[in-house]
Amino acid sequence: MTITTCIFDAYGTLFDVNSAARRAAEEPGQDRLAAVWPQLARDWRQKQLEYSWLRAIADRHCDFWQVTQDGLDWAMEAAGLDDADLRKRLLALYWELEAYPEVPQMLRTLKTRGLQTAILSNGAPDMLRAAITLAGLTDLLDDALSVEDVGIFKPHTLVYDMVGKRFGCRRDEVLFVSSNGWDAAGGAGYGFHTVWANRSDAPVDRLYARPEHIMPDLSRLPEII
Incomplete structure (x- = not known):
């Protein structure tokens, strides 16, 4: 060819889309995240993709940063992580993949x-x-x-x-x-x-x-x- x-x-x-959650889990004071970060990373990515497909089908486009935040919110709730500071940190690390x-x-x-x-x-x-x-x-x-x-x-x-x-x-x-x-x-x-x-x-x-x-x-x- x-x-x-x-x-x-x-x-x-x-x-590496998993690097944000992995790096956050390695930081001091993140014992709860360290126990669940692989699942959180998988859920975050899956929901990020699902929301992009569903928005395309429904003709409800938004930018990828919005679906990235929405996917993280779902993943954090599924993991039982109600922590605004952790959410902020994970999103910041997504800009540093x-x-x-x-x-x-x-x-x-x-x-x-x-x-x-x-x-x-x-x-x-x-x-x-x-x-x-x-x-x-x-x-x-x-x-x-x-x-x-x-x-x-x-x-x-x-x-x-x-x-x-x-x-x-x-x-x-x-x-x-x-x-x-x-x-x-x-x-x-x-x-x-x-x-x-x-x-x-x-x-x-x-x-x-x-x-x-x-x-x-x-x-x-x-x-x-």
Whole structure:
């Protein structure tokens, strides 16, 4: 395949969405959170995604920061954590998510080969800028495309359309990479070449399309191009 453009989902793909809860749980005085943080992180992420889908279906769009807060509120209540200071701390840490360790070198390799690289994310523009800057990825990405430009969340076709409009490439020139099975399926159904970064070793989603490649992380991604 001839790939000119590599497009990445952000949260869970380049940036570790569990790192906010994990880091907070390691701080002094957070014994209650330390006992439940893995479940809180899972619930937070699941509700964040569910709310984005439900808002898209209902035509009730809001930005990703709102669904991030709403998802956390549900997860904290489910965990029995009624703590305004902890909520504030977790949300602050979400703006400081850690990049997965293999990400910088992987992107650097792609850039040395002359490929265009970008993010295509549900995230709001200011959230994406903060994450990219903190992770030191600014010089390794040509752009960060946000669904806020079209007013609906993935996997709507309007979101995937943004890639061709920005880079002037055909669908079959794009390698789309996501850690979300449903998003990789969405990209595959749209006509992108796709990689599912299956970090949790989950089963393949039963949807209208399947990812072309499945990898446990992104360290070997350059090898398939």
